[in-house]
Amino acid sequence: MEKMNSLINEAESLLLHTYNRYPIVFDHGDGVRLYDLNGKEYLDFVAGISVFALGYNNKEFNDALKAQIDKIIHTSNYYYNEPAIKAAKRLLKASQMDRVFFCNSGAEAVEGAIKTVLKHAFLKDGTTDHEIIAMEHSFHGRTLGALSVTGNPKYREAFEPGLARVKYAKMNDLESVKALVNDKTCAIIFETVQGEGGIYPATEEFIKGVRKLCDEKEILLVLDEIQCGMGRTGYMFAWQKYGVKPDVMTVAKALGCGVPIGAFLMTQEIADSSLVAGDHGSTYGGNPFVCAAADKVLELFEQNNIIDNVKNVGDYLYERLESVARDHSHIVAHRGVGLIQGLEFDGPVSPIINAALEHGLVLINAGSNIIRFVPPLVISKQDVDEMINILLECLD
Numbered sequence: 001m002e003k004m005n006s007l008i009n010e011a012e013s014l015l016l017h018t019y020n021r022y023p024i025v026f027d028h029g030d031g032v033r034l035y036d037l038n039g040k041e042y043l044d045f046v047a048g049i050s051v052f053a054l055g056y057n058n059k060e061f062n063d064a065l066k067a068q069i070d071k072i073i074h075t076s077n078y079y080y081n082e083p084a085i086k087a088a089k090r091l092l093k094a095s096q097m098d099r100v101f102f103c104n105s106g107a108e109a110v111e112g113a114i115k116t117v118l119k120h121a122f123l124k125d126g127t128t129d130h131e132i133i134a135m136e137h138s139f140h141g142r143t144l145g146a147l148s149v150t151g152n153p154k155y156r157e158a159f160e161p162g163l164a165r166v167k168y169a170k171m172n173d174l175e176s177v178k179a180l181v182n183d184k185t186c187a188i189i190f191e192t193v194q195g196e197g198g199i200y201p202a203t204e205e206f207i208k209g210v211r212k213l214c215d216e217k218e219i220l221l222v223l224d225e226i227q228c229g230m231g232r233t234g235y236m237f238a239w240q241k242y243g244v245k246p247d248v249m250t251v252a253k254a255l256g257c258g259v260p261i262g263a264f265l266m267t268q269e270i271a272d273s274s275l276v277a278g279d280h281g282s283t284y285g286g287n288p289f290v291c292a293a294a295d296k297v298l299e300l301f302e303q304n305n306i307i308d309n310v311k312n313v314g315d316y317l318y319e320r321l322e323s324v325a326r327d328h329s330h331i332v333a334h335r336g337v338g339l340i341q342g343l344e345f346d347g348p349v350s351p352i353i354n355a356a357l358e359h360g361l362v363l364i365n366a367g368s369n370i371i372r373f374v375p376p377l378v379i380s381k382q383d384v385d386e387m388i389n390i391l392l393e394c395l396d
């Protein structure tokens with residue numbers, strides 16, 4: 001106890017206070033369990049926020065990282081490296097895209113996607129006053145460009161105007177998108193399932209409608225799959241369920257399972273008419289170490305049939321949460337699919353999350369009123385039962 005408290009005090013005197021943290025120091029993990037410095041065990045339904053898909057301390061993953069460390073960690077993007085080629089091959093196959101740029105985070109992937117659509121529009125007409133349509137309640141990251149398409153005024157307020165040419169439509173309201181389109185619109189960006197904003201999946205009607213609108217008006221469709229991608233919805237990428245395809249997409253979070261890597265991907269057509277040598281770069285982006293991680297993650301996804309497990313356990317989680325929602329009058333909605341689901345309450349959920357932590361269950365909010373369930377993708381039905389039992393205790 002002492003050691004954990006003194007570390008927490010030290011952290012608060014050293015680290016910039018941009019997070020209100022829970023008073024826990026996690027020390028190690030195994031499968032879907034986390035252990036704090038005092039040895040207390042927790043069932044993890046957060047996965048480092050949609051990151052640790054494979055479960056903690058996965059031996060094959062760890063061994064692949066160690067092997068790459070002993071070979072080479074970094075070179076430079078002015079040379080080729082084999083892990084990047086292997087990771088690209090797997091990621092492009094899984095995503096049905098043609099070209100990838102590896103970067104270091106989700107926000108950077110969104111930055112790259114924005115630069116891609118702006119350059120594409122610039123090449124078409126030589127002007128630089130193009131507009132992007134994003135969604136209210138969206139989240140695309142904390143750097144200035146990604147923040148500019150993030151539809152949460154609270155996050156943007158002190159940093160306006162950012163990218164001035166962004167307009168916000170309502171998710172799942174095609175008419176609100178159409179109303180913002182003009183001849184300067186170059187791209188429409190949204191998360192296939194809104195994550196931070198409260199777990200709002202795009203409806204089939206909306207995603208197909210936006211695709212059609214984009215085709216008619218020569219606008220690029222950018223889908224942010226950073227949180228909902230990598231198998232979490234029961235499809236490798238959430239849009240694959242709908243039979244439509246984006247022009248540009250972003251991936252990060254689970255792609256490296258804890259190793260910092262993101263990517264933006266595009267079709268060949270967009271690659272041929274956007275960024276060229278000199279337009280974009282990153283010192284670390286796609287280095288041998290992070291790409292060895294992504295390559296292994298993608299290999300293990302296939303080898304371990306991760307997506308089948310998501311479908312299976314995700315449906316079960318859905319049933320169980322539905323019945324919890326039916327029985328509790330303070331729960332106003334249950335949304336989501338696969339292993340990205342949310343329960344919306346009629347008030348703040350922080351007391352429930354704190355009680356869950358006391359009981360050895362890690363949960364996280366999305367907004368103040370919503371509990372989000374984004375566990376490691378290797379979770380089992382028994383783990384779901386255990387989670388539900390603790391949740392029910394905390395609700396009473």
Ligand SMILES: *Cc1c(COP(=O)(O)O)cnc(C)c1O
Pocket residue numbers: 105106107108110139140141142191195196224225226227228252253
């Ligand atoms: C987390 C997230 C980001 C930002 O990713 P970082 O790695 O934190 O920069 C962007 N878009 C979505 C949908 C996210 O969930």
